[in-house]
Amino acid sequence: MKISRKQFLKLTGASLLAVSAGKVWSALAYAGQAVTHPVQVIRGKQWAMLIDTRKCAEHPECTRCIEACDKAHNIPSFKNPAHEVKWIWTEPFENVFPSESTRFMPAGLKEEPVMVLCNHCDNPPCVRVCPTGATWKREEDGIVMMDWHRCIGCRYCMAGCPYGSRSFNWEDPRGSLGELNPGFPTRTKGVVEKCTFCPERLAKGQLPACVEACSAGAVLFGDLNDAASEIRTQLESRRTIRRRPELGTGPNVYYVI
Amino acid sequence: MRDRVWILLGLGAFLLLVTSPLWWNVRARAGLKGPDLVLPADQKDCVMPAREMNSSHMQLLLQWRDEVVRREIHSFKAYDGKIHDMRLSGTCLSCHEKAKFCDRCHDYVGVKTPYCWDCHIDPAQTRPALARRSSQ
Amino acid sequence: MFMLEKAVVGGQRYWSWIGTLIGVIAVGFFFYLRQFNYGLGITGLSRNVTWGLYIGQFTFLVGVAASAVMVVLPYYLHNHKEFGRMTILGECLAVSAVTTCILFILVDLGQPMRALNIIIYARPNSMMFWDMVSLGGYWVLNAVITLVSLHAVQEGVAPPAWIKPVILLSIPWAISIHTVTAFLYSGLPGRPFWLTAILAPRFLASAFASGPALLILLCMLIRRLGGYDVGRKAINDVAIIVTYAMTVNVFFLLMELFTSFYSQIPTLMEHFENMYVGVGGNYSLVPWGQSSVVMMAGALVLLLIPQTRRNERTLVVACILTFISLWADKGICLVVGGFIPSPLGAMTGYVPTLPELCIGAGVWAIGALMVTVFYKVALSTAVAAHADFTHDPATVKEAA
Numbered sequence A: 001m002k003i004s005r006k007q008f009l010k011l012t013g014a015s016l017l018a019v020s021a022g023k024v025w026s027a028l029a030y031a032g033q034a035v036t037h038p039v040q041v042i043r044g045k046q047w048a049m050l051i052d053t054r055k056c057a058e059h060p061e062c063t064r065c066i067e068a069c070d071k072a073h074n075i076p077s078f079k080n081p082a083h084e085v086k087w088i089w090t091e092p093f094e095n096v097f098p099s100e101s102t103r104f105m106p107a108g109l110k111e112e113p114v115m116v117l118c119n120h121c122d123n124p125p126c127v128r129v130c131p132t133g134a135t136w137k138r139e140e141d142g143i144v145m146m147d148w149h150r151c152i153g154c155r156y157c158m159a160g161c162p163y164g165s166r167s168f169n170w171e172d173p174r175g176s177l178g179e180l181n182p183g184f185p186t187r188t189k190g191v192v193e194k195c196t197f198c199p200e201r202l203a204k205g206q207l208p209a210c211v212e213a214c215s216a217g218a219v220l221f222g223d224l225n226d227a228a229s230e231i232r233t234q235l236e237s238r239r240t241i242r243r244r245p246e247l248g249t250g251p252n253v254y255y256v257i
Numbered sequence B: 001m002r003d004r005v006w007i008l009l010g011l012g013a014f015l016l017l018v019t020s021p022l023w024w025n026v027r028a029r030a031g032l033k034g035p036d037l038v039l040p041a042d043q044k045d046c047v048m049p050a051r052e053m054n055s056s057h058m059q060l061l062l063q064w065r066d067e068v069v070r071r072e073i074h075s076f077k078a079y080d081g082k083i084h085d086m087r088l089s090g091t092c093l094s095c096h097e098k099a100k101f102c103d104r105c106h107d108y109v110g111v112k113t114p115y116c117w118d119c120h121i122d123p124a125q126t127r128p129a130l131a132r133r134s135s136q
Numbered sequence C: 001m002f003m004l005e006k007a008v009v010g011g012q013r014y015w016s017w018i019g020t021l022i023g024v025i026a027v028g029f030f031f032y033l034r035q036f037n038y039g040l041g042i043t044g045l046s047r048n049v050t051w052g053l054y055i056g057q058f059t060f061l062v063g064v065a066a067s068a069v070m071v072v073l074p075y076y077l078h079n080h081k082e083f084g085r086m087t088i089l090g091e092c093l094a095v096s097a098v099t100t101c102i103l104f105i106l107v108d109l110g111q112p113m114r115a116l117n118i119i120i121y122a123r124p125n126s127m128m129f130w131d132m133v134s135l136g137g138y139w140v141l142n143a144v145i146t147l148v149s150l151h152a153v154q155e156g157v158a159p160p161a162w163i164k165p166v167i168l169l170s171i172p173w174a175i176s177i178h179t180v181t182a183f184l185y186s187g188l189p190g191r192p193f194w195l196t197a198i199l200a201p202r203f204l205a206s207a208f209a210s211g212p213a214l215l216i217l218l219c220m221l222i223r224r225l226g227g228y229d230v231g232r233k234a235i236n237d238v239a240i241i242v243t244y245a246m247t248v249n250v251f252f253l254l255m256e257l258f259t260s261f262y263s264q265i266p267t268l269m270e271h272f273e274n275m276y277v278g279v280g281g282n283y284s285l286v287p288w289g290q291s292s293v294v295m296m297a298g299a300l301v302l303l304l305i306p307q308t309r310r311n312e313r314t315l316v317v318a319c320i321l322t323f324i325s326l327w328a329d330k331g332i333c334l335v336v337g338g339f340i341p342s343p344l345g346a347m348t349g350y351v352p353t354l355p356e357l358c359i360g361a362g363v364w365a366i367g368a369l370m371v372t373v374f375y376k377v378a379l380s381t382a383v384a385a386h387a388d389f390t391h392d393p394a395t396v397k398e399a400a
Helices: A005-036 A053-057 A064-072 A125-129 A156-160 A209-213 A230-237 B004-018 B020-027 B050-071 B088-095 B098-109 B128-135 C004-008 C012-038 C053-066 C069-078 C081-085 C087-108 C127-155 C163-186 C199-226 C232-263 C266-276 C286-304 C306-310 C312-337 C354-384
Strands: A047-052 A088-092 A113-117 A135-137 A144-146 A219-223 A253-256 B075-077 B083-085
Touching: A047 A053, A047 A113, A047 A230, A053 A113, A053 A253, A064 A088, A064 A209, A125 A135, A125 A156, A209 A219, A219 A230, B004 B020, B083 B088, C004 C354, C012 C354, C053 C087, C053 C163, C053 C199, C053 C312, C053 C354, C069 C081, C069 C087, C069 C163, C069 C199, C069 C232, C081 C087, C081 C232, C087 C127, C087 C199, C087 C354, C127 C163, C127 C354, C163 C199, C199 C232, C199 C312, C199 C354, C232 C266, C232 C286, C232 C306, C232 C312, C266 C286, C266 C312, C286 C306, C286 C312, C306 C312
Parallel strands: A047 A253
Antiparallel strands: A047 A219, A088 A113, A135 A144, B075 B083
C-alpha cells in the first residue's frame, strides 16, 4: 500500500490527537472536582497540631523535636546554608507572627524561637499549583503529602507556600547525611520536601517524631474531626492563633502564644 | 567500480560492529553459567511465586509504591496468605541481600535499576560493621 | 519541505556567526551536564529564592514570543498591507522564542527526566499545566504557519486557504500564552509582590513593547545584511506600536508604585524598595532595578518624540533601551524580587553563578541560531522566488 509522506503525517497527527483526547478528558474530570471545590472536603480525619509556645519557651536551648525529625527522616545538613533543608525549625516570634508583634513587647518575646513547620492547610496553595500531583491533600487524614517519585522539581509549590515550609534538594543529600535511618528513605537531588506529619509512624499507631520527642509537652497532636479529641478540647477552651489565616489557606497548626 | 574496495571494507566493518555483542562475549569467555545468586537462608517463600517475581517484580514494586504513597494502603497479602508490609528496604531487603542477590542478577543481565536506590536505603549499608569498614 | 538547504549556503560572516552561536551553545551544554550531575545547587538559587535567571528569562521570552501578534493582528484582521513583508519574520521569531522558553523551563527542572509527568499526570488546577498547553499549542501553531508560508512562497503559489483560520487562532492564543504565564505568579496568596490583578496586563504591555522592539532591530539588521527590506512604513508603524505599549507599561508600573506607596502597606512597599533602593543590606537587585527605570524613561522619551522615533538611528537606540530595560525588569527584577523578602522575612540575595549564566547564554544562543536559520531560509526563499510573504495572490509571481 503506497502512502504519501503527507498522508502518513496526517495519520500520525490524528492518532496522537485521539490518544491525548482521552487523557485530556480524564484530566478535565479531575479538574472539575478540584477547581469548583477549592476547600477540600475531609472525609476522615484532619490531623492537626497545637504548639504551646509558653511551654516551649521554658526550655530555650531545647531542640529535641528538630533532632528527632532530622534523625527519623534522614534530613541532610548541607555545608552551604543557602541549600539548607528543614522540615521543622524555629524562627523568631516576630517573623512567625508579624501581626502579633508590636512596637512595645515583653522583653525577649520578639526574638523568642517559635517552632514552625508545614501547616497541612485545609486549602493548600501548594497543592493547587503542583502540575503533576506530586503533592496532594490526603482524603483519609488531611495530611498534605509528598510523592518523591513524581516530583519534577519545578519548585512551583515553594513559590506557592505562604509559610516558607518547603525545602528543595539543590544537591545530592546522600553526601550530607549523618547516621542513616534505614526505616525511611532519603530523597534525591532535584525534589522538594517538607514535613509530612509522619504518616509512616501514624500507620503504626505512633505519634509523629517531634510530638513524641517533646519532653515539655508543648506539642499536641490529634484529629480535629474527632470532637472528643484532646486537641479539640484544648482549642475550644483556650485562645489560639494560626499563621496568616487571612490568606484563606486554613492552616492546621495552632499556636498558643 | 573503483570504489568496490571501500564499499566492501565498509560493509565488513559494519558487519563486525553489528555482531560485536556476539563475538565479544565469546572472546571474553562469558559462559552459560548464570549469576551466582545467594538466596535467603531462612525464608523459602517470597511474596509471589519465584517465577512471577522473576518476570514481574518491577510491576509489583510499582504497584506497592502507588498503594503505599498514594492510596495509604500498607499491607499486602501474598499468594500464600501471609501479610507483608509493602516496603522495599523493610520487607524485600529484610530477606534478600541486595549486593549478593539483586545486584548480581541485574549486573549479569545488564539491566540498570531505575532511580530507586537514589533514595531507598540498602539496610546492609547502614549496619555498624559495614560502616566501620568503609570508614577505614 | 524544511528548505534547510538554504541555510547551509552563506558567506564568511554568516558562518562565523553560526560558529559563534554553536560555541556558546556547546559551553552552555557542558555546564548543563555539570548541573545535571550535581544538581541545581550549581546556580545561585537558595531555599528562599527558588526561581531566578532561568525562570526570569522564560518569563521575558514568553513576552517576545507573544509579540508576533502585534504584527500579525493588524495585517490579518485589519488588512494593514504594510506589514506584509514582516509577518513571516515575526512568526519565525515567535517559534524561536517559544523554543527557548520551553528550554529554560527544562533546564530549571530538578528532575528533567520526569518532565513528561506534567502530561501523564495532568493537573488542570495548576497554572503550570496550562502554561505547557498554551506554549506547546503556540509552538505548533507558529511552526505550521511558518512552514506553510515558506513553502507557499517557494512554490510560487498563494498559501492554502486553511492557513488563514490557523493564523487568526494564533492571535488570541498569543495573548493567552502571556496571560497564563502571568497567572503563574498572580494567583499565589503568599507572594504579595505578584498578587496583583495588573500583573497580566503589565506582562502584556511589556511584551508588546520589547518584542516588536527586537523585531525592528532584526528587520534593520537583515536589511543591512540580506537586502530584504520590510519597508520604512512598516518599521515606523511597529515603532508606534512599541511607543504605545511602552507608555502603557510605564503607566502600569506607576500604578503599582502608587498603590504600594500611597497605601503604605509594608508587604506591598518592601518588594519595590528592595528592587530600587535595597533593603536590609541587600542590594543585589538594585543595579537592575535602577538601570531598568532609567532606560525605560530614556526609551520612552525617544519613542514619544516623533522626530527621534522616525530617525532610524535614534529609533535603534530607543529599541535597544526598550528591550534591555524590560529584560532587566521582567527577566530579573520581577521574578527574583517576588522572593525577597521571603515569607518569613528573610532578605536572601541572589546572584547568578557562572555555570548558570553560561547555561542561560547557551539557551539564548539556541534561540538566536533558530532565528538566524529561519531568516536565512525565509529570505533566500523570497529572493529565489522573486516574491515576498504578503499572502496576496496579486503579488505572487512565477518562480524564475
